[in-house]
Each structure stands twice: as C-alpha cells, then as structure tokens.
Amino acid sequence: MSKHAIITGAGTGVGRHTALAMAKAGWQLTLNGRTESTLEETREACQTQHGVACHVVVGSVADRGFALELVQAAIQAHGPVEVLCNAAGTNTPRRLLEELSHEDYHRLIDTNLHGSYDCIQAVLPAMRQAKSGTIVNIISDSALWGMPLAGAAYTISKFGLRGLTQTINAEENKHGIRACGILPGEIDTPILKLRPTMPDQAHRASMLRPEDVAACVMLAVELPQRAVVQELLVRPCR
Secondary structure: OOOEEEEEOOOOHHHHHHHHHHHHOOOEEEEEEOOHHHHHHHHHHHHHHHOOOOEEEEOOOOOOOHHHHHHHHHHHHHOOOOEEEEOOOOOOOOOOOOOOOHHHHHHHHHHHHHHHHHHHHHHHHHHHHHOOEEEEEEOOHHHOOOOOOOOHHHHHHHHHHHHHHHHHHHHHHHHOEEEEEEEEOOEOOHHHHHOOOOOOHHHHHOOEOHHHHHHHHHHHHHOOOOOOOOEEEEOOOO
16 A cells, blocks of 8 residues: 555645644655645645655646646655545635625635545546545535535535545445545634634634644544545534
C-alpha cells in the first residue's frame, strides 16, 4: 500500500491539521489550496515537526480541469495515491435564501461539491487499478438537516457530498476502495470569518478544534482495509 495522500484545503483549519497528523504518521503528502503562503506554512510545519517533505500544488478545486492536474502532479511527485482527503470548503456571509446571490451559490457548489467530485473522479482510476484506496470527505452536520446558520448553498453542497460518499461505498467497494464522510459540528477555524457575525471568544472556546476532526480522519485512514467508517458524526461536548 502506498503511503501517499492528497489533502485539499491544506493551508488552514482541518486540512492543515490533517496534514500534520498524517505527516506524524509517516505519510508522504501532496498539499493543495488556493493560497501559496498558507500552504507553505503547512509544508514547513510538516517538515520541521515531523521530517516530511510535502509537495505543494496551488490552485482551486473549483476550476474545471484542475483536479486532474493536481492528481497528475501528486503522482509525479510521490507515486500512487492511497488517500484523498477533501477538506477544501467555503461559505458566504450573505447565505440566507432571501439574500444569496446566484454567483455565490454557484461558487459554493463548485468548491464544496463539484471540486470534491472532480478530485474523487481523478483518483479513482488508479485506486481501482491498485484495488486499494481511502477517500475522506469533510462534510458537516448541516448535511443532516437544513439550518439557517449554515445557509442554503452550503447545506445543499454538504447534502450532495454526503450522498456522493455513500455512492462511493456502494459502487467502489468491489474495487477495494472505501469512503468516510466526517460530519463535524461547529469548528474553530478561519471559515468562521465568513459568518454574518463572527462568534465571540466564549462561543469559539466551546467549539471543536481542527485537530479533533483530523483525529477522525486518521481513524478512517488507519483502520485495516477490511473495515470502513462510512460516516462519523462528531460534535462539541456542550
């Protein structure tokens, strides 16, 4: 089994902490995100703390054709991909149906859902050939029911990603491929800056930390191939 993982959204939050957790476990990593400076910070942390040299690929998974470029660059750098972690995601402050713009709606769907779909389709052929692979999708507990806090576009994208995760397990199990959907509650990450009102410090202190979600990713990844965590709901204890 190849110990090479692609992590999208690796510059901050859950993506960065997943990279650190996988680096600690000895994985070779391809890190993706839109901002080179934050990706370089993640790369430097993985190398300094855990001695892992990461390959950085800057770009947006929302851009058509980029996912294939990402996977090709990853394979060229580190060989076959055993794990894909889709952690890239975004939201918009103007998120209620009465104020959600057409442009913001499509931007969220393109990033949160279509971007993950494209990355999955890009890694599946090689995973099928290897008869092994784990795909972890960072979803949200908003994929369980609609809520104004998440907003319409974000909720739609996460419902879709949850369904996609279930479809992978239904269709790709015969190829030795498994998928885990992680559904976190509120997490204290930079995406909070996109809320209509930034939560205060007391509220943020009660949230999950990104390293909590990264630990869930590692559970899904490190289980023997005979087992799969199909879905994992994790919430703050409050």
